[in-house]
Amino acid sequence: MNGTPDSESGTRPRRGGRPAEGQPVVDRAFALLGAFDSDHRALSLADLARRSDVPRSSALRLARSLVHVGALERLDDGRFVVGLRLLETASLAPRGHGLRAVAMPYMEDLFHVTRQHVLLAVRDRGEALLVERLSALDASPVRYRVGGRLPLASTGVGLVLLAFAPAAVREHAVTAYTPEHGDDDIRTPADLRRALAEVRRGDHAVGRQSHPWRLSTVAAPVRDGDEVVAALSVVAPSSGFPDAGYGPAVRATARAVSRRLSQDGGRPAPLEGL
Template sequence: MTNPPSVSRGRRPAQGAPVIDRAFALLTAFNETRRAMTLAELSRVTDTPPSTTLRLARRLLHLGALERDADGRFVVGLRLWEVASLAPRAHGLRTVALPFMEDLYEATHQHVLFAVLDGMEALLVERLSAREAIDVLYRVGGRLPLHSTGVGLVLLAHAAPDFQEAYLAQPLVHEPEGVPLSSAALRRALAEVRRNGIAVVNRQEPRPLLAAAAPVRGADGDVVAALSVVVPAGHTESRFISPALRATARALSRGLGAPVSAALPPGRFPDRP
């Protein structure tokens, strides 16, 4: 599994940092709540002198990595999307996963999520959603906390032991509820995920929902992604979601070349011919 990065994502580059670090800091300053920024805002958020910010922003505009909106503010450019769409760990998995996700979507008509581990977070690679489905907080390309989401718990439960220890060592708070989570409670939750082969999360804010997630394995048998269904609380019970979710995750794993034994849920055996 992916090891924790040596430098925290989004960390401001030190004074005198290489130009590429400063340019990357400008690009990663954009997020769900900061989709467009003025030059002054970019400078302040990245702690970069205005003159340097202007020079870098102009170059990024020229390369297509940044664009300007109707108000003249800076926004992420399509060139970045074009390049990012070629990332093999996301694009390759997504290509194989989509047909299986569509089957699961037809069975639930809610949200179907597909995520991978990236750094200390889960990265949402794809999401299929019905128009009438409950609102969720995460978008494609967005990041999800490992300790309080279904896909995150699955990915963390099957991560390398040293990764888990590094994650458990940090202060943990359930978001958006703002409720602290002890490392002991998280250890128990991860053990439960490994034992059951599925993670179930019940959330009350901003709207009550239930999320169930299952591991997806690659050709070497290791967990490479997580597949999840999110439904309104009370819409259905996890015991009704789990069989379809398990079967889809197993079929997707086999589609990725996982050995039959690795693709099976705990306690299950290959179907007899």
């Protein structure tokens, strides 16, 4: 799930081939940064050029520039890694760390009640982007990581975000849907359409999956006024999953975050003492 969609429909730029003639430098720079993911945290110059589809000579020049400004760092063995300058800049994103600053106290309360995975995600065009995750040491394994991307059509937070997305985004997702590892009850486009309608009616999503682990989830929308800006969920083992207990807790937490966002005018409160 790497890369960034280039339209609200979720279409991504093609990886294959060389950069288009006259492609702006900033596009090639972001192509280099986009070559990194959770399975490729350190890349040689050859791998960086190959995964970004940028010619090796251009990749070297751009990588040196990015190292100079701190967006990349170079290890002793010559490989490149993402630099701390990007973390510093990303911390200013209101839909990321800003939202997290507002939601975190409520997420911590929910975490202490459930002792499971508590997720907060926003929609980034055709995918869900995980903003925060709290997990107990003995919680069931999941593949989700902060900053990682999740499919909209087969995760609890994704279903909530998709259900309240613009109609064109929902329709594209339904039309393009194919079964994948995800919710056991959504196997066809018609299933997805019904599931999204149920989420809108009930203002929450309930999902279950059996692969690669047997997990269940309850997710609810976080609003800033009338707009759904994020989704909050609990993910736990399906065995003994207490729908009746987790559901109200997740919905109450999402409403509390929504009220705080509205009170703050959509702006995160300042973090005192930091």
